[in-house]
Amino acid sequence: MKSDLAGTVVxxxxxxxxxxxxxxRALVCxxxxxxxxxxxxxxxxxGVDVECMGARxxxxxxxxxxxxxxxxxxxIPCRYVSFAAFYAExxxxxxxxxxxxxxxxETFAVIGRxxxxxxxxxxxxVLLGHNIHPARYLPALQTDPRVAISxxxxxxxxxxxxxxxxxDASPFSYISGHSLYLNVCCEPAAFLTEEERKSFEPIAFxxxxxxxxxxxxxxxxxxxxxxxxxxxxRIYTCFGTVAFRYYADAVxxxxxxxxxxxxxxxEASALMSLGGAAxxxxxxxxxxxxxxxxVDYTDQWAVLSETDVFLTHHGLNxxxxxxxxxxxxxxxxxxxxxxxxxxxxxxxxxxxxxxxSLRAPVPVKxxxxxxxxxxxxxxxxxxxxxxxRSWELDVMAQRPAVVARMLDLAxxxxxRLI
Numbered sequence: 001m002k003s004d005l006a007g008t009v010v011x012x013x014x015x016x017x018x019x020x021x022x023x024x025r026a027l028v029c030x031x032x033x034x035x036x037x038x039x040x041x042x043x044x045x046x047g048v049d050v051e052c053m054g055a056r057x058x059x060x061x062x063x064x065x066x067x068x069x070x071x072x073x074x075x076i077p078c079r080y081v082s083f084a085a086f087y088a089e090x091x092x093x094x095x096x097x098x099x100x101x102x103x104x105x106e107t108f109a110v111i112g113r114x115x116x117x118x119x120x121x122x123x124x125x126v127l128l129g130h131n132i133h134p135a136r137y138l139p140a141l142q143t144d145p146r147v148a149i150s151x152x153x154x155x156x157x158x159x160x161x162x163x164x165x166x167x168d169a170s171p172f173s174y175i176s177g178h179s180l181y182l183n184v185c186c187e188p189a190a191f192l193t194e195e196e197r198k199s200f201e202p203i204a205f206x207x208x209x210x211x212x213x214x215x216x217x218x219x220x221x222x223x224x225x226x227x228x229x230x231x232x233x234r235i236y237t238c239f240g241t242v243a244f245r246y247y248a249d250a251v252x253x254x255x256x257x258x259x260x261x262x263x264x265x266x267e268a269s270a271l272m273s274l275g276g277a278a279x280x281x282x283x284x285x286x287x288x289x290x291x292x293x294x295v296d297y298t299d300q301w302a303v304l305s306e307t308d309v310f311l312t313h314h315g316l317n318x319x320x321x322x323x324x325x326x327x328x329x330x331x332x333x334x335x336x337x338x339x340x341x342x343x344x345x346x347x348x349x350x351x352x353x354x355x356x357s358l359r360a361p362v363p364v365k366x367x368x369x370x371x372x373x374x375x376x377x378x379x380x381x382x383x384x385x386x387x388x389r390s391w392e393l394d395v396m397a398q399r400p401a402v403v404a405r406m407l408d409l410a411x412x413x414x415x416r417l418i
Contacts, residue, residue, distance in 0.1 A: 005035035008410055009098050013105035013112030015080055016043035016061065018241045018276075020106050020128055022317045023186045023208045026396075027104060027126065029053050030211070030403050036410075039098055041091075041112070060111075064090065072150035076245070077108050077174040084110040084173075085156035088164060091115055102410035104184075107132075108174040114164055122409040125179035129316050129337035130344070131192055133199050134176040137336075141172050146246055181409055184402070186316060188391035191344055204402045207395040208320050225303045226269045227293065233268035233371070236303050236327075237311035240318065243334040244277035250359040251313075252283060254332050255294075257362035258311060259287045261371075266291060273298045309374055311354070314342040323350065324392050326385045328374050330354050332362070349384040352377075 010031050014024045021042060028050065031038045038055040040046075050057040070082030088111070095103075095115050103123040105112025116123030141147060149171045160169035168176055183200045185192065186208040197203055226234045237258060239251045255272055262270050269291040276297050287294045300318070304310065304325040311330040312318050319341055322329055329351035331342040339358055345351035352373050355362055374381065 005407065005411075008036045008102075008407070009100040010036045010038050010102045010104060010410065011095060011098065011100040011112070011115075012038060012040045012042075012055075013060070013103065013109035013115075014040065014042040014046075015077075015106065015108045016045070016066075017108070019315055019317050020108060021046050021049075023128060024106060024126060025049070025053070026206065026208065026210050026399070027184070028055050030399055031055075031104075031406075034403055034407060036407075037098075039100070041109075058094070060091075070150055070152045070156070072148070073153045073171065074146055074148045075144075078147075078149060078153050078171045080108055081110050081160070081169070081171055081173045082150070082153045082156040084114050085159040085164075087111065088114055088118070088159075092118055095119060102406070104406070105177070107177045110160075110173050110177060113177045113179075114160065114166060117166075118164065122181045123179055124181060124406055124409070125177050125183045127183055127185045127200065130187065130314075130319075130341035131196055132175055132337050133196075134172075134178075135199070137175050138170075138172055141175075182406060184406075187320065188395040190388075190391045191341075204405060205395050206399060206402055207392055208317055209324050209392055209396060211396050211399065224306045225298065226271055226306060227291075233265070233308050234306060235262070235268060235270040235309045235311060235371075236273075236300075236307040237270065238273035238275055238298075238300060238318065239313040239332075239334060240315040241275040241277075243313055244275065247334050247359060248277075250334060251277075252279075254311070254354070254362050255287055257364050257367050259289060259292050260364045261367040262292050263289055264368075269293075271295065271298065271303060273300070273303075309371065314338040314345065314351075316341065319345060320392060323385060323388045326382065326389055328352070328378065328381045328385065330367075330370050330374070334359060348388055350381060350388055 012028060014021050028040060032054040039058050040050045040055045041058045041060040043061055044059045047057040064087045066079050066083050069086035070079040073079050091111055092115055103112050103116035106126040106128050113123055153171050157169045157171060160166040183203050185203055185205045188207055189205045243251050258270060262268055272294045274296050284294055301321060304321055304327055307327050310322045310327045313334045314331055331351045332354045333339040333342040352370050354370050
């Protein structure tokens with residue numbers, strides 16, 4: 001199989017967002033395993049991971065800073081639209097040199113879709129997040145108070161439309177890049193209804209968990225990530241790497257409520273990850289307690305293996321990692337696809353809501369009540385988590401067939417399964 005595909009070049013595009021790269025890892029690994037020559041166009045911060053997976057790292061931003069194309073538009077992904085127009089010719093020249101047979105790009109990587117269309121080769125769209133369909137999200141963005149589109153972005157849209165033939169180009173093209181060839185969903189099929197699946201056709205389900213999993217890391221000092229507390233309730237909370245950009249007050253409020261609640265629960269412990277967000281020392285002082293630790297960033301995969309309860313915003317990676325580790329969730333979604341994924345998890349009986357409306361203030365008593373609900377319903381929740389985990393395993397087992405389907409597009413001939 002590998003010699004069969006040794007000359008097949010696959011170009012994979014991923015914008016500089018941690019969650020995006022996390023969702024793309026399984027695809028990168030499986031394309032490498034197939035024997036293709038895989039070139040990953042992304043930020044250099046992911047270079048070590050890319051090379052460890054056996055792919056070739058191409059720094060998409062080394063000589064192409066996003067800020068040169070657009071440093072003003074909000075939400076930030078609108079700048080990725082400007083980036084595509086500004087650097088199109090340069091990226092096309094780089095691609096021509098490696099002669100890819102297939103482009104795989106996450107939806108926010110407008111440059112990948114543009115390049116594939118200009119080169120006349122198939123492109124596969126990797127759906128980021130949960131059930132993000134343009135028909136539902138574009139109208140909401142039109143009235144979103146965060147939105148501030150720069151003139152450079154508006155000009156870039158005209159270039160994409162008039163020069164490069166992207167007739168649906170808009171400042172929000174980062175959510176409208178569906179492929180007529182194939183759209184890959186980073187969740188098990190159960191997370192979309194039959195009607196929802198139809199809107200993404202042609203679609204294949206891939207999940208986001210790596211197929212080859214490293215064993216959970218053990219602390220060398222014998223302690224857990226929750227200190228030296230072998231017993232008692234262990235609560236982990238993280239709101240990803242993006243929420244702080246737009247909704248810092250809501251995130252901080254949820255952290256503070258949990259910290260205050262834990263002040264009355266000495267038998268429990270909590271680990272709070274800031275997801276790399278910069279916060280002042282005063283906030284850290286307010287959050288930290290003898291049984292509450294706050295860290296800038298942590299190995300979430302390893303932490304979840306020791307966690308009893310996960311207070312989460314329901315980012316796609318976080319949600320499915322929790323399911324894989326069979327960790328009950330407290331839902332506090334922030335924006336975008338998170339409310340709908342939180343709702344889906346509540347329907348499955350694997351999560352309990354912390355508040356009744358989006359980004360509502362979190363009373364300390366509601367944290368305590370939600371923890372009590374999880375405790376009283378834990379047996380039923382664990383049963384449902386076991387079922388949900390089986391969906392993760394099933395979608396991982398089906399990946400060889402999906403890879404073969406993708407390689408059919410690259411080669412024009414049916415492939416054997418890897």
